[in-house]
Amino acid sequence: MSEQAVTAQSEDFSRWYNEIVYRADLAAPSPVRGCVIIKPYGYEIWEGIKAGLDRRFKVTGHQNAYFPLFIPESYIQREAQHVEGFSPELAVVTHAGGKELEEPLVVRPTSETVIGEAFSDWIQSYRDLPLLINQWANVVRWELRTRPFLRTAEFLWQEGHTAHATHDEAEEETMQMLDIYADFAINDAAIPVIKGEKSRLERFAGALRTYTIEAMMRDRRALQCGTSHNLGQNFAKAFDIRYLAESNNQEYCWTTSWGLSTRMVGAVVMTHGDDKGLRLPPKLAPYQVVIVPIYKNDSQRSAVMEAVERLQGTLDGAGIRVHVDNREGQSPGFKFNDWEMRGVPVRMEIGPKDVQNNNAVLARRDVLGRQGKQFISQDGILEAAQSLLADIQASLLEDARAFRDAHITDVSTYDELRAVIEEGDWARAHWDGSDADELAVKDDTGATIRCFPFEQQPAPGVCVMTGRKTGRVALFAKAY
RNA sequence: CGGGGCGUGGCGCAGCCCGGUAGCGCGCACGGUUUGGGUCCGUGAGGUCCCCGGUUCGAAUCCGGGCGCCCCGACCA
Structure with a gap:
């Protein structure tokens, strides 16, 4: 629906x-x-x-x-x-x-x-x-x-x-x-x-x-x-x-x-963000870990909540921003989706089976489904959560970097530039044009010069617009 | 500022052509059932139908005017 x-x-x-x-x-x-x-x-x-x-x-x-x-x-x-x-x-x-x-x-x-x-x-x-x-x-x-x-x-x-x-x-x-x-x-x-x-x-x-x-x-x-x-x-x-x-x-x-x-x-x-919602980097996430307790009846509930509160205290004491989702009347499945929507980096699930085995489930937001879940002994929960958070922080950056680099193309002619922009990517080009040239590119392709990156191409080249030799490189893209 | 569309419970919409007790989904409240990946059933609360005027026995619906908002084309953290 x-x-x-x-x-x-x-x-x-x-x-x-x-x-x-x-x-x-x-x-x-x-x-x-x-x-x-x-x-x-x-x-x-x-x-x-x-x-x-x-x-x-x-x-x-x-x-x-x-x-x-x-x-x-x-x-x-x-x-x-x-x-x-x-x-x-x-x-x-x-x-x-x-x-x-x-x-x-x-x-x-x-x-x-x-x-x-x-x-x-x-x-x-x-x-x-x-x-x-x-x-x-x-x-x-x-x-x-x-x-x-x-x-x-x-x-x-x-x-x-x-x-x-x-x-x-x-x-x-x-x-x-x-x-x-x-x-x-x-x-x-x-x-x-x-x-x-x-x-x-x-x-x-x-x-x-x-x-x-x-x-x-x-x-x-x-x-x-x-x-x-x-x-x-x-x-x-x-x-x-x-x-x-x-x-x-x-x-x-x-x-x-x-x-x-x-x-x-x-x-x-x-x-x-992805199709499931936000993915927040741990350093900025309001909640870094959300705990979802799972139980069927009152006796399970009290056993589970006891473990939940203990683990919450452990994480909280170490400075991790942790939140317990103790809403009644919402199923665990609903809560999983809800927190995924809100981008919480790590979800901890604790149910009767985990209590019995002294376990907890840690699920990472950046890897959906079973691949992102692991069973951890409650004794090692703090270390596991800390290293998972660090890992998520790093992998979000890496993901974004890989995505970005895959969508920037070096071009050496204006036709190539136009094609790359048309495709939706960014174009990196030698540039020695005037304001009017820059505006012409915008009119023609919708892209603007985002910046002249500090990390320049080592070799000088030929401006895609004027044909003049230049050492300067510009990044072209459609922008918000 | 130029072109198109829409104003109806909190949100998303149907109803309008062809006037006759205001409806649906979601959400909300209560009860039960369920709970390891978006449970299900029942009950209930909630609306000046954007505003003003007109036509009519009767207007969400028809007519006139106004207001507001959204979407698409030129500028911007």
Whole structure:
């Protein structure tokens, strides 16, 4: 019955995505167009993402702060490219307190401007640098076509903002944060991302250079998972962020910004999910192990529950996030499917037979059916669970990496590029084209330059568009 | 902003052409049965049929107007 099975990925990927998001209880529809309610299970994944990133930010010397949701309209207009980039999608408050405001307030789409204004006050001398700030916040961009987590009118993110004395320090910071994103994506989210630089067309409005981590989703479309911008002195000049150098001269600062959003939740869903539902990497899974007790009658129930509670305590004591599914009136079979839908990495089954044999069954989410099940002595349950979780974390990453690598093709002519994109894969090509050339490719094939990957082809080649010799390689793909 | 569709219990829908007591599946509640891969049976709760107006003895159904939403084409974490 359609109430049970989810649409297969191969049949209709975006339908699959929507069903999973709602049925795994990550999100709920909101009364406001383009927005979503993030439900507890989805929010816990986001909390895992926050924790993983925040720890890394702190280790590298950043501090959290919070800036206002409302930005005076005039601020947004101070940096020319910035206005141009964002004005179409701004939400603006014109009335408040029953009166029309003297100056409309923009609901922040990002905070370079307010933070720039603050930085100009805070920074006096080179001794105040570098200034390393991050904020966790919601932002609003009035998008037309929205999808839960991937693109919503309001979303949650972190935005880092830093100021430095020199271009090179700013560049170093920009790159360091990109590395942190990549490290987090790969090691915590098990998403093998590709680091690279954005083309001019895809660059952040107002940035000198934008770097990105790009991931391949299960339908082979590209998803930009995080970006890090070297803003040069553009915002420093617009907001007068200056410092007195040791030489006693006033200098403009060099600033950076970098952000990663709740889109990452969508990336986890679309990178690892299968036709049974979510597959969560253990490091981000709200529940790493779920225990399903099995019994027929009260006496079995008490024997089983005693073992269940003991094992729960063992795992919990070792820091494993464990949940006992003690719902009455739901069959074990139903629970198995339910937790598979929700992507819990390890399921533990304990029934009367296991109690009798001092066993437990461990089933791994990434290997369905009997192959993924093993009988373990209760005495060794902790070690077994720990190593299974580590194994799942690694194998999800490996799966995704193999999938990605199988769908990137090196091309040396434009016809090949077109064919590869048509097929749905990514194309890697030598590129020395102009903005207009890039747009032409988009019009023609639907693909954009996702990035110029840092890991370049060793040998220079010939640009697929212009025929000019170049050492630069671009990744082309259809993107979300 | 251009083209197509839809508004009916919480969700998904049927009913509308041809006006006459508002239905089905899922979910929910209760009882029993079952429980090692999505149990089954019974009982029950739950609806201003998007809004306003018109036609009519009578409107979910026909007519007029409005509102909202979804899908497809140009921009975006």
